[in-house]
Amino acid sequence: MSWPLLLHFLFFSIALLALSKGADYFVTYSSRMAKRFGISDMVVGLTITSIGTSLPELAASISAAFKDHTPVIIGNVVGSNIANIGLILGLAAMIHPFFTEKKLHFRDSMVMLGSTVLFLLFTWNGSFELWEGLVFLILYAAYMVQIIKSDRDPNQPGGLEDKHKLPFIWKPFLWEAFVTALSCLAVGFGANYLINEAIVLSQQMGVSESVIGLTLIAVGTSLPELLVSVSSVRQGKAEMVIGNILGSNIANLLLILGASSMINVLQVSKSDVLIMTPIMILFTLLGVGFIFSKRDIAKVQGGFLMALYSGFVVLAFFQGWS
Template structure:
């Protein structure tokens, strides 16, 4: 029954996010808002809605480890698993704006999270700062996109994510759009409650901590909208959307999910588990930093780089499992990763960058 509850919660989160995005984007388009603005805000936020719902629900239930682990784990999962799998389908094109602006912002947000949580807790004021930065970032994107929209009438990479405007469609009327938004929010709330409850039961039954469950099972589950969006974009040949979706979601996860969760936590704040501060958050920052050299090698993510991303995610999960069980293989596994696998990957990446530089 617990497993069925977990699956039902996951299905409710995915369905709720889809309904919310459809209703909100249709309503925005009905009021004459640019498709670019809708894509940069509503679509990006909608795919991260499950993370918000689960993190806030976990805080309200007193499981702050799941809230923190969900965000950190989702960001690691998004880059290593989603981009890795998408790149295996087709080499991913990286938009120049992502390299110049969005990836540095994602890296900055990751480092800010480490700085704010260095004392072992995200306070109410930390949450307010993160949420304030989210509002400022959204306003900046809207202003920037409107200026670019006036300068060029060409379709953007985000337009392909949105359905065309059809005045005769069944969801063209605002009452239907409101109903879709309400249904989406309801499913998100219900799904998050089921998913968090099932995850807590799993943690107790398996003898692992809430933070590990949040970093793995919950993180992967709440990232299903990003998985669906990026894989569909890669299959359709809209390869820049696959990358932009991940980078935008990672930024929103930190500023939005933890910002709202910090505000909801009140005076108690969000406790940062020592294991997250000493290891997982550093992995998240390393993954974010790795995006720049990988993206710069020909402004694409090649298939072999996607394979490396997937291999690193498998290694990360294996490390978490071994560390949780205090397995005898943990020490040799860590030594092999630090002494051979990671240095070899760095050398390969540097050689690849040198070989591609003359072509750019």
């Protein structure tokens, strides 16, 4: 490997670190601010946390849309959703087998599955246009409204009455607002340089921009989900692992693709439509199947998902070089 290529990998890693840490601080401090307004743990988790852990993907995709590198966006979203199930759910199960409460995740699983199929239908013609993105944004807004409504109703699965409200004190609130603003700047800086370095790497490695999005950017921007899930499963919080993955995958499709298409028409390659998106649907079906299985999601299932993910990465690079 040449020195210039190593240098660009270093710059890519620095940009990724700024992006990931910025998203981490955003989730931590914006969640504290939300708690001061009496917003419940469930709503914070399914809105701020799921959007916050998807913030690297969102920022990177918007940056790519402005720079007219839309294949990176498609690769990023498809690759991130596959990584969330194949790598993150697989690794979590390998660390500690867990069982999930099916009722809590039925709605979110169906939204994720429906969004994935709708994405395939919308991109079948080789592009994802503004009106299709608008449909996705409307669906995401409706999904958020449904989450808030179910949170207010304690009889709904996942509805919570206990708000765990933090006292509203000006000094810590202003500090939280300041750190949140700084974290947004770090995310913006990291996303801009991440895309710049990703394009250079794709050129120097001789692979397509879509492959860089499917692999390097997808895994890199999925680090927040990975860290949250590993921490949660070690604490025995299985529902947080599943909720994090489902919420992130839904945000990746409906929010990130929707927002990016408001800036630029997203071009979708033939291999993405015919190969990568069906693979994403396969991983989605496997994830939903394991969630609703009567058995624990154990090391066998985790190892199977990680082996499939490894095969996907090899296939992605093979397609990119062919």
